[in-house]
Amino acid sequence: MFKITRALAGAAFSATLLAVSAASADVTDRTIVIATEGSFPPSNMTRPNGELYGFEIDLVNEIAERQGLKVEMISQAWDGMIQGLIDGKYDAIVDGVSITEARKEVVDFTHNYTTGGSTFVVMNASGIDLPMDGEVAQLDDPESIGPAVDAVVEVLAGKTVGVQQATIQSAFLEKYLEDRDVTVRTYPNGPDVYQDLSVGRIDAGIASVTNVPAFLEKNADTASATGPIFIGGVMGAGSGLAVQKGDAELQAALNAGLESMVADGTLAELSKKWFGLVVTPQQY
Amino acid sequence: MTSELYLLGFGPEGWGPVLARAGLMTLAVSLSAFLLGTVLGTLTVWGRVSGNPVTRRIAETYVVVLRGIPDLLVIFLFYFGGRQVVSLVGTALGFEGPFDISGFVAGMLAIGLISGAGQSEVLRGAYQAVPKGTLEAGRVVGMSRWQLFRRVTAPQAMVTAIPGMGNQWQSVIKESALVSVTGLVETMRQVSIAAGTTQEHFLFYTAAAVIYLIITTLSDQVFRMLERRSMAGYAGGSH
Amino acid sequence: MDTVYLLDLFKKLLGGLPLTLNLAVFALLGGFAIALLLNLLRTTRIGNAVAGTYIFFFRGTPLLVQLFMIYFGLAQFEFVRSSFLWPLLREPYWCGLIALMLNDAAYTAEILRGGLRAVPRGAQEAARVSGMSRLQILRRVTLPIAVRQALPAYSNEIISMLKSTALVSMISLMDVTGIAREAVAETWRAVEIFLCAGLIYLVLSLIITRATSWAERALSPWQFGARQ
Numbered sequence: 001m002f003k004i005t006r007a008l009a010g011a012a013f014s015a016t017l018l019a020v021s022a023a024s025a026d027v028t029d030r031t032i033v034i035a036t037e038g039s040f041p042p043s044n045m046t047r048p049n050g051e052l053y054g055f056e057i058d059l060v061n062e063i064a065e066r067q068g069l070k071v072e073m074i075s076q077a078w079d080g081m082i083q084g085l086i087d088g089k090y091d092a093i094v095d096g097v098s099i100t101e102a103r104k105e106v107v108d109f110t111h112n113y114t115t116g117g118s119t120f121v122v123m124n125a126s127g128i129d130l131p132m133d134g135e136v137a138q139l140d141d142p143e144s145i146g147p148a149v150d151a152v153v154e155v156l157a158g159k160t161v162g163v164q165q166a167t168i169q170s171a172f173l174e175k176y177l178e179d180r181d182v183t184v185r186t187y188p189n190g191p192d193v194y195q196d197l198s199v200g201r202i203d204a205g206i207a208s209v210t211n212v213p214a215f216l217e218k219n220a221d222t223a224s225a226t227g228p229i230f231i232g233g234v235m236g237a238g239s240g241l242a243v244q245k246g247d248a249e250l251q252a253a254l255n256a257g258l259e260s261m262v263a264d265g266t267l268a269e270l271s272k273k274w275f276g277l278v279v280t281p282q283q284y
Numbered sequence: 285m286t287s288e289l290y291l292l293g294f295g296p297e298g299w300g301p302v303l304a305r306a307g308l309m310t311l312a313v314s315l316s317a318f319l320l321g322t323v324l325g326t327l328t329v330w331g332r333v334s335g336n337p338v339t340r341r342i343a344e345t346y347v348v349v350l351r352g353i354p355d356l357l358v359i360f361l362f363y364f365g366g367r368q369v370v371s372l373v374g375t376a377l378g379f380e381g382p383f384d385i386s387g388f389v390a391g392m393l394a395i396g397l398i399s400g401a402g403q404s405e406v407l408r409g410a411y412q413a414v415p416k417g418t419l420e421a422g423r424v425v426g427m428s429r430w431q432l433f434r435r436v437t438a439p440q441a442m443v444t445a446i447p448g449m450g451n452q453w454q455s456v457i458k459e460s461a462l463v464s465v466t467g468l469v470e471t472m473r474q475v476s477i478a479a480g481t482t483q484e485h486f487l488f489y490t491a492a493a494v495i496y497l498i499i500t501t502l503s504d505q506v507f508r509m510l511e512r513r514s515m516a517g518y519a520g521g522s523h
Numbered sequence: 524m525d526t527v528y529l530l531d532l533f534k535k536l537l538g539g540l541p542l543t544l545n546l547a548v549f550a551l552l553g554g555f556a557i558a559l560l561l562n563l564l565r566t567t568r569i570g571n572a573v574a575g576t577y578i579f580f581f582r583g584t585p586l587l588v589q590l591f592m593i594y595f596g597l598a599q600f601e602f603v604r605s606s607f608l609w610p611l612l613r614e615p616y617w618c619g620l621i622a623l624m625l626n627d628a629a630y631t632a633e634i635l636r637g638g639l640r641a642v643p644r645g646a647q648e649a650a651r652v653s654g655m656s657r658l659q660i661l662r663r664v665t666l667p668i669a670v671r672q673a674l675p676a677y678s679n680e681i682i683s684m685l686k687s688t689a690l691v692s693m694i695s696l697m698d699v700t701g702i703a704r705e706a707v708a709e710t711w712r713a714v715e716i717f718l719c720a721g722l723i724y725l726v727l728s729l730i731i732t733r734a735t736s737w738a739e740r741a742l743s744p745w746q747f748g749a750r751q
């Protein structure tokens with residue numbers, strides 16, 4: 001088996017090379033295929049006729065218009081999404097993908113189009129109320145972060161917290177809540193965290209401040225965000241579009257589009273339209 | 285829930301059309317996978333009975349491995365590693381890349397591979413049930429090996445194999461529900477999208493169950509008909 | 524490919540083995556009990572219809588659909604969440620086990636029915652004549668013969684149930700497959716990880732095959748000095 005895996009790894013390497021050479025055609029001449037999940041409100045959703053809509057679809061269309069790109073959006077289950085990008089099945093993905101070090105090893109990211117920062121969400125009926133509501137807890141500041149985490153853990157003791165696998169939030173829980181009296185349940189798919197939170201299978205969820213508002217809007221009377229907003233450190237730099245490793249041209253085109261949208265405030269407007277507040281960067 | 289039934293309809297808010305299309309996709313991917321499985325299954329039986337120890341080893345290993353690993357893992361492996369394997373084989377055969385396999389092909393290959401192992405067991409049983417006398421008779425009248433297979437072995441084995449193959453077909457349909465990871469929009473993926481978007485989980489998963497029941501029930505009828513037809517000419521068969 | 528990494532990986536994946544085995548064993552036990560019940564139901568007309576519908580539904584739809592109906596579907600209803608069932612249905616473990624069990628029951632019921640049909644009338648009559656009660660006949664004559672007849676088919680069902688437990692990784696359970704999926708999401712070494720996980724299931728199913736073929740031999744009539 002060692003031999004087989006070595007051969008496969010070699011094949012993977014050559015496949016990557018091939019994909020890179022295929023992607024080097026001029027970025028405005030080809031159709032850029034971008035994958036999204038299509039079931040992660042309000043970032044990306046699907047109408048019954050199959051049409052995709054949501055914050056990220058508006059975002060991509062706006063970038064495409066500004067940069068003169070021909071873009072086709074397709075829907076793809078999250079499970080195989082990054083692998084599909086590595087394999088060159090499409091040119092980019094947009095699905096609230098957090099920019100993490102592990103992912104940077106296999107794909108390249110654009111600028112972040114939402115700011116990092118995560119918060120806990122609970123159902124009001126649970127009676128859980130975390131301290132430091134809405135205050136910013138900077139993970140890069142070791143002086144203040146210790147007490148902040150301690151205060152949170154104290155309330156969450158004996159509870160179950162849900163989080164999506166391999167995200168900045170799961171890295172956060174692993175780093176700060178490991179060996180504390182909090183049960184962490186990890187989910188392959190992000191929307192399932194909200195689903196299980198709303199029916200009471202988990203006591204709290206932790207998620208990006210970008211997708212929490214949509215859940216709170218839908219469950220205005222029954223759910224709330226609580227506790228501090230964690231930024232910096234493992235929370236990294238928010239979400240970006242991911243492109244194939246080495247596809248610098250597409251990366252540059254997307255970045256230029258994002259820059260101009262930040263500069264003239266369009267990105268902030270889109271954010272207000274879909275999230276109800278500005279969760280996008282004010283400047284790069 | 286009854287008030288939400290319009291979501292399954294064919295109106296502007298209804299998911300009816302896409303669900304119907306997804307149902308057809310389930311059928312299409314299952315059919316291609318099943319046929320691939322039949323080819324692989326036949327090859328496997330041949331490998332096992334041909335008397336060559338190497339092919340027998342390969343065939344047996346294939347069956348044992350595919351029957352011992354969860355379908356979900358096979359599909360994951362195929363999706364995540366499939367491209368690497370295809371590239372490897374392609375490059376070895378001297379083709380130029382890049383190589384790409386669509387969700388449909390990946391799903392078909394994975395399920396076909398799983399089904400091939402199952403079908404080979406059915407086909408082997410059927411092959412062994414072919415009366416040896418008929419083979420000898422064929423040989424005596426001077427048939428070649430291919431003629432023997434096509435005119436004597438295959439027709440007789442098929443009759444015995446039909447009920448078992450019917451079960452294998454049913455398994456393929458159910459396994460196809462797992463290929464949504466490959467990005468193929470078949471029934472399961474489509475209802476997941478619909479359930480996620482509308483938050484009507486029970487409604488849409490029930491709709492999925494109904495779609496699968498329709499497919500499995502109808503194909504059960506087809507296999508029964510085939511069974512009756514194939515029995516014609518045998519003792520007790522109507523003609 | 525470094526050996527250290529693979530060893531670590533195996534250790535990590537084996538952490539999910541207790542859950543995988545737990546689900547497989549209890550699903551099979553529960554499924555067998557329900558299957559017996561379904562076959563007892565078959566003796567009355569209404570019961571026959573109920574059992575038939577049950578088997579039709581669970582054999583005609585994918586296990587994944589059944590699992591999602593129970594896990595996501597039922598949880599959607601307020602009356603389910605406020606019922607006595609919620610403490611069970613709240614837990615992914617129980618949802619997974621219930622789905623596996625109900626599914627297994629449908630297949631096992633059909634296998635058992637085949638076995639029961641193969642029980643010679645004469646054996647049951649002889650037992651009745653010698654004064655056994657109905658329960659005694661079931662326990663001492665009918666079931667042992669039926670189970671022996673059904674064993675080859677049932678050994679396939681055991682392996683298929685073991686493999687089916689992998690689906691619980693879809694509802695956040697950390698069985699062998701669940702751990703493998705998380706490891707892939709974190710490291711992208713999909714081929715090695717899924718191959719290692721596959722190997723674990725493969726070894727288990729080989730053990731089951733060995734054990735059941737031993738049981739088949741041990742339970743064969745000629746082992747007891749009966750004439751063939």
